[in-house]
Amino acid sequence: VEIKNGADAIIENAELKISSSGGLVALNGEGGAKFITESVGNLGGGSLAKKTFRFLPIAEEDSQEDIKASLGYSAGGGTRFEAIETEDVLINESAIKVAIKKPEKIIGGSDFAIGVDYENTSDFDFPSVIIQVQYPNGFRYVSSGLTPDKFNNEWRLGELRRRSKGVLEITGALDGSGEDVFSFPVAFFVEFFGKSYRVAESN
Numbered sequence: 001v002e003i004k005n006g007a008d009a010i011i012e013n014a015e016l017k018i019s020s021s022g023g024l025v026a027l028n029g030e031g032g033a034k035f036i037t038e039s040v041g042n043l044g045g046g047s048l049a050k051k052t053f054r055f056l057p058i059a060e061e062d063s064q065e066d067i068k069a070s071l072g073y074s075a076g077g078g079t080r081f082e083a084i085e086t087e088d089v090l091i092n093e094s095a096i097k098v099a100i101k102k103p104e105k106i107i108g109g110s111d112f113a114i115g116v117d118y119e120n121t122s123d124f125d126f127p128s129v130i131i132q133v134q135y136p137n138g139f140r141y142v143s144s145g146l147t148p149d150k151f152n153n154e155w156r157l158g159e160l161r162r163r164s165k166g167v168l169e170i171t172g173a174l175d176g177s178g179e180d181v182f183s184f185p186v187a188f189f190v191e192f193f194g195k196s197y198r199v200a201e202s203n
Helices: none
Strands: 002-004 011-020 024-026 035-043 048-050 055-057 063-075 079-091 096-101 111-120 126-133 139-144 154-160 165-174 186-192 195-202
Touching (some): 055 195, 154 165
Antiparallel strands (some): 002 048, 011 035, 024 055, 063 079, 096 111, 126 186
16 A cells, blocks of 8 residues: 655644455454554655555455555644545455366265365465365265364365465265265365455365
């Protein structure tokens, strides 16, 4: 955010407030708060100040979000003024890509494997990531490449560094004759400030 005092007079006690729509999570401030407030102080005539803020997109791909910047300040006589600017943000793709590899058909009661491929395509290191898998009716979990942390369908992977990738292999069986078409919906979450945010999903 660039803040420029285009007047000749000094503006005093300037305070910047940043807010965003629901598909963006602010990574600055305290605990992913809805609003971020930073003191700018006094700005002389013609001077420029810059502030940097980071956001995590959690909205669906090809969606539009917005970021709003509001600057409150005092000018001669102590009167408070406010300048507001809103910027649209297009979410082109998820920060984390997830893909499922599974057999086209299976034999009922026989073990088979599915693979959950994931990749951090962003330039941000995610400190804590979680994979959750929903199993179809009649699925019996046998094993996985990593030990699950909860109910045999949730894995806490820890840190996922920028541009890194991995795969989680799950082995199981479908009881009975099985289905010609079956799905394993997968959700990918990241944790910040004690909260979980869904950032990617795949079937």
